Amino acid sequence: MAFTLHPRLEAGGFDLGTLRGCRVLLKNNALFPWIILVPEVEEGIEDLHQLEPERFREVTGLIREVSCFVSDHFQPDKLNVACIGNQVRQMHIHIVGRSPGDPAWPGVVWSFEGKEAYTEDAIAAVKRAFADRFV
Numbered sequence: 001m002a003f004t005l006h007p008r009l010e011a012g013g014f015d016l017g018t019l020r021g022c023r024v025l026l027k028n029n030a031l032f033p034w035i036i037l038v039p040e041v042e043e044g045i046e047d048l049h050q051l052e053p054e055r056f057r058e059v060t061g062l063i064r065e066v067s068c069f070v071s072d073h074f075q076p077d078k079l080n081v082a083c084i085g086n087q088v089r090q091m092h093i094h095i096v097g098r099s100p101g102d103p104a105w106p107g108v109v110w111s112f113e114g115k116e117a118y119t120e121d122a123i124a125a126v127k128r129a130f131a132d133r134f135v
Contacts, residue, residue, distance in 0.1 A: 003040040004008035006090040012036075014123055020062050021055075022054045026126055030116045032109050033097035035066055038090065046091050048083050063093055065134075070097050073129050084110065 005023055013025040013036060027034035037057050045051065051059060067079055076097030083093045096109055104112040118126075 005038060006088050007034065007089065008088050009038055011094060012060075014118070014127070016127060017134070018051060019066075019134055020058050022059060022062055024066065026123070028115075028117055030118045031103055031112075033070050033116055034109070035070055035095045037062060037066060037093040037095070041091055041095075043090075045101060046085055046089050048091075048093075055061050058100070059093075063095065067095050069130065070095050073126070073133075080109070088131075092115070 016024040023038040025036040074097045078098040080096045082132040
């Protein structure tokens, strides 16, 4: 199966690697600790319930592990986890750390207009922490 990452997902963040057949991306918005998992599945599989049972367990297990990373590394008060895909149909799962001090609190981040690009040092720090945890 040939897998191609959707251009909007590719352009919106930084590649942290591939774990258990899922691309892991850091969304380029330093206002929120935001990781996106993109399972490498065949075209047409857009929602978690469409996965075969073993693949479902693998992906949801990784969601849990990456959620723990976001919680431990960024220390948000709350995690939002969602497989939405209304605009980009390719299956992807958002794991977003939220805290009362973030600029979208208590609203949703999905339509929040504010953005702040990561600095190169901050990207490098997240990449190191992620690699230390998963590689």
